[in-house]
Amino acid sequence: AGTEAIERAAVDHLREERGAQDLEHLRAAGGLAADLRGLGRYDEALEMSTWILTSYRELLGDQDSRTLSAQNNLAMSLRLLGRYEESLELNRRTLEARRQVLRHRHSWTLYSEIHYATDLRLLGRYGDALSLQNQSVRVHRLVMGQDNPQTLRAEHNLALCQYRSGERSKAAALFTRVLERCERVLGENDPLTMMFAASQSFFAREHADIDQARAISEKVVGGYTDMLGEEHPYVAGTRANHALILRNVGERDQAHALLEQALADMTRALGEHHPWTLGCAINASALRNLVGDPESAAALTDAVATRATEVLGRLHPLTLSVRIAHAADLRGLRERQRADKVETEALEDLRATLGDQHVHTVSARSRNRPYWDFEPQMI
Missing domain, CATH: 1.25.40.10 (Tetratricopeptide repeat domain)
Structure with missing residues (x-):
């Protein structure tokens, strides 16, 4: 400040x-x-x-x-x-103009490719995002070298694209490599290192080592709090991520308290219609169920499904996640018919947008409750 x-x-x-x-x-x-x-x-x-x-x-x-x-x-x-749609449209125009004015291999043109691929990914267009970022990483390595911070950004976004597309082993290797190289090149407290560590932590929570996830997450939350202060959305977001780790190691009361705090802080910072607030609410509803408050969980996912549909559209991955979560909440309240209707419609939309074999679709079909990961953005 x-x-x-x-x-x-x-x-x-x-x-x-x-x-x-x-x-x-x-x-x-x-x-x-x-x-x-x-x-x-x-x-x-x-x-x-x-x-x-x-x-x-x-x-x-x-x-x-x-x-x-x-x-x-x-x-x-x-x-x-x-x-995200408006950002995508502007980044598309910037990328096209830079390709014409500066040519394809200029660092700013490549930078625009990262931004455009990020928007595609945040809109759930995982295939398009992955193919653009894949090709862009190859050019980044050639033109700018392995250890250039912009190359690291490109690779980090590629790891996120791979993760969202279901290429988990590729993502695992790349998340680790990018974080290690960034720590070496820029140091542990650089904003870019923090951003990469946040992703490494939520990936490790689900697919690797919960103790590693917890250690990294504690550092990330502490680092953002020191750097940005208690009120900042990144602090609320990384606390929401940390709460999921606490949930996974059985500390459910702490997890519940931390998520309610994160949801309140994110709402205060950005309002109740921001996608990050909606994401925090998806996670908070899961914890409300765990601590024995299924009514308020179902009320929350109901409200959030309406808001997410307004803000992001019915077919956005975040909206689909909350619709699946709402079905689970209704089932918890023994409202079987409504639960089945909500679940069937959401599964149809998942198949139509992401395909029958996509990890999100498979997970929803197996009735694994979805959660949301906060991802710090480039600024």
């Missing part, structure tokens, strides 16, 4: 001296918008990023590299607000 105050003073000064449409002023404003994204103040960042892009377009046209950078930054602000 100290940096933000300094940046803001500089921006105000430049605006008074040179006017709002001055390039130096716009560059400083871009720095301030990035600070706001880092602080979790996404609405303010969006407002600022929007007028910065408009100003660059008026001054320099659509194809100037500074306009394209501003367009990239606006997409990041949209993604952090969970507006």
